[in-house]
Amino acid sequence: MCAVAPGDQTLRGMVLAPQFVVGRQVRELHSRSRTCTEAPVKANDLGIGVLFDRLLDAVVIARLTTGRIVLWNPAAEKLFGYTAEEAIGRSIEMLMPEPVARVHRAGLERYLRSGHGLIVDADTPVEMPARTRRGEDIRIELSLSELHSRLGERFALAIIRDVTHRKQLELTSLELAEARVTRSDVEGAVNDRDELLAAVAASLQSAAGADELKGLGAALAEFKRLEAGEVRLFRQSADMVDVVHAACDAARSRAAGRRLLVYVPPTAPATCDVDRTREVLDTVLASALAHAPVDSRIMVSLEVLVTQTVQLTVQAEGGTEPQTQPLANVALYVGRSLMRRQAGNLSITISSGGSLQVVMTLPGSPQPPRRRLARPRSASRAMTVS
Template sequence: MPSPDTPPQTMQSSKNHPHRISLVAGVLLIIVALLVGTTVFFVMLRYAESLLSNGLQSSLQSRVQLTLTELGAGFDRTRLIATRPLLMDQIQQVNTGADQGAVTAELERIAPSFLLAGFTAIALFDKNGRELAHAGTFTQQAELAIPLNFPGRVQLLWNKHFLLRVEVDMKQQGGVVGKVMTETLLPATMGALNDAKHLGKTGELGLCAPFGLKLQCFPTTLHSQVMTLSNRSAKGDLLPIAHALSGETGFATASDYRDQKVAAAYAPVGNLGLGMVLKIDSAELYAPVWRELRYLIPLLFGLLVIALLMLRWQLIPLVRRLVRSEAEARKMNASLRDSERNLRGLLNNVDEGIVSTSKVGIIELFNPAAERLFDYRGDEVIGKNVSMLMPTPFRGEHDGHLARYLHTDHSHMLGVSREQTAQRKDGTIFPIEIRVSEFYLEGRRKFISIIRDITERKKIEQMKSEFVSVVSHELRTPLTSIRGALGLVNGGLAGELSDKAKGLVRIAYLNSERLSTLVKDLLDIEKITSDKMEYDLKPHPLKALIEQAIDAIRPYGEQYSVGFNFMTMAPQAMVRIDADRFAQVLSNLLSNAIEFSPPVGVVNIKVSSADGWITTSVSDQGPGIPAEFQSRIFQRFSHEDSFDNQRKGGTGLGLSISKALVEKMGGRIWFDASQGTGATFYVAFQVWPAPV
């Protein structure tokens, strides 16, 4: 209670003091709220810009990938046409002056069929650049033509729409025989250009290429004409597209060619010499934000909390998606780690040696089983050439096979189990069975080999071979006497026999013939295994040898009502082989084809030439080879019940002998067969004389 002596001014000041404190506290609270609100607003604005940057870059990468895919597909289709053997042969006939009129007419006839592959125009030229045939209409005067970094001569054209023009040389045996030129519409690239307008009124996708110190750009949704630009804006800022053409990928807020402030994502289009930018004016991009802010400022003191909640409400779906994406990424990473652990456990516990190499033969993976097999630790071989695991004579051959495959994409060793020799750390040579497969990891070609030590199996095979050899030699002499005696009796030398006796003697004679064939095959196997088979390797005309083999087996084909069709693409080809052994191989293949062909069927024999090799193929129209039997088809005494139920006999040694003979003569043998579609066996030898 104030004293009666207290002055009135002091009493009034005491009453106003709490109000001043409240006012200061309120002002401070408002200032703090403003600072916090402003800070939060700008933090969220930066966060929104980051999300926008990621969104624009992701959208741009999708368009870049789409463009690369479409350009690559157009180039690959043209290159595929340029490598067609029949087309190259026809153009080569024109180059040599052989029946030019007929060949040109044939090329004019087939040229329009290529338009069905997606081309708008195609033209074929001889080696002198003279046009032989064309279809469709080429662009005569493009508004813009940009060369692309593809093999050959490739241009990206603009003539109211995007076109890809490709010129590829046709090469045969290392020489140019002609040229293919095509044009292809690029609807996906055009669609990516037009879709940029969905970003907003100022949304724009730019596609440019360097032009000296300037840039040449294709039309966009904001500028309908071809543009030649400086790489800097009028304000001196480096244009975003200039970053892309320097090989950079990123996001920037800068001035564009219109001197407008833009938010832009930029990236190079592969290694093609193109850059791409996806952008939108900053004014349009942030217009909704500033429009909301203009209304919020007058009400900031009263609606600050509501504004923050609204901002949070607008961003929360995006935040939730990001959190969900992050959780999915963590889950995927955990799954990948589990898969890696499982794969590592599998590799560490399998009995077979597993060796993974790069495309040039550098070892990248060497599992524990391989360490036990070769007596090397993994760190001793990883980073070195896989040929170190091979004996000296085969190391150079391996590098040659690998280089030839990388050059031609053609190999008979992939996906096939084969036997060869290997070398341990201490120099010990031992036999292995190996199967090599090809795979791609992150776009890089790699090879993986599954290796098994077959030393014990070889010992057992040697014992079996020695046993068979002894038995075969012991059987041969009495069997020859039995065959001779039965032949004399069957010929009537022992007097006239009854019909029943004749039938029995004939059956006995035929079975002695089969037994004689079996003994002969067994002896051949023994000679091959012990390396006692002699080979008279001389150059021979392949066509004549094949015709002789067909004539020799034609009566056998007539027994089954099966005919022959022989076609050769290399009638003058010479090969260095043993003529008798080659005839034995071809007889085995032709007799098998006859036996598995349907009545009134045809066995097709074809000779082709590629990459210095002459390949003879024998194809039947039979039931094919079951998948489960294909891995054993070249093994000795190999029979498969459902596969052989229609055969008229056989020792199961013919294909094994054929494989051994072909390989001893320096050739290769393989097959291509699917159950129900017939079988084709291939025998290949190097051209003689070998190409330099």
């Protein structure tokens, strides 16, 4: 109990004449009596003993009924900047930004009513913002549990760990990863430029005529527009089976004795600009026909990968002499740029034996596309063009 001081006229008046007590005086009395009756709490009273001062994590204990701090270990002083004398007796909300404090009040009320809370019931520490004595915002990991004294008083035990530096390290790691991706993109762009220049040089060295030079100029102009983002693409869901068969049908007149074998699944939905993708495939097939000798085979294989990617592979047998350039056809490199603008890719490989392989990839479509052509197909249909 708290004794009434002789000079305390406010308290004396409330004792002698309760009928004159107003709301403000009642609140003052409640606050004063609460301060007087809250006896100091020791770590041993809650069964945590010497561990309280030796833990490296900040440990803060508060009364559940008032939310006021009763125990404050050295690690908490180091983390938040308040000494134990400054912290004990104050509301735990002094460690919270105001938005978090509002959530805390609602959560405390819910816990006192139901015995359940988001942080208390969590299986792992919860990351959240906190505020130091100097007003700095930090990131912490918080674990909450309830303790009881020998007299049955209820307390909240908060174990707090500073994760600000870890978050900064994660941010730095993310920035480094982004820098590596950017560097990879730049290196890829430089490599693409070198390959394009090699193809242009090979085309010019092949004693190209006026028509070939005109086509070369048009291809370079298209490449420039693509790199500048001036070409609009209209991506939609499409069945690549239809696109492949239409392109191979058109290649029949240019086959000149070469056998064109086509293998496709029943359906291969992809997201792409159908007309632009067909242009790239026409260029790939034209290059394969030009590369393959007479009486050789050109294999076109379409498949849907488990990564929801549609992949088209065109393989052409080479001559007896392996070629030293990746194919002197600038249009192929323009096609690669077109495929990348559609979140796909196009790769060109020449084996040591001179065989050509072009691989095109496109993102799969989650929705079944409309069939553009009405023609029956089997699951693995081979077509020979001669």
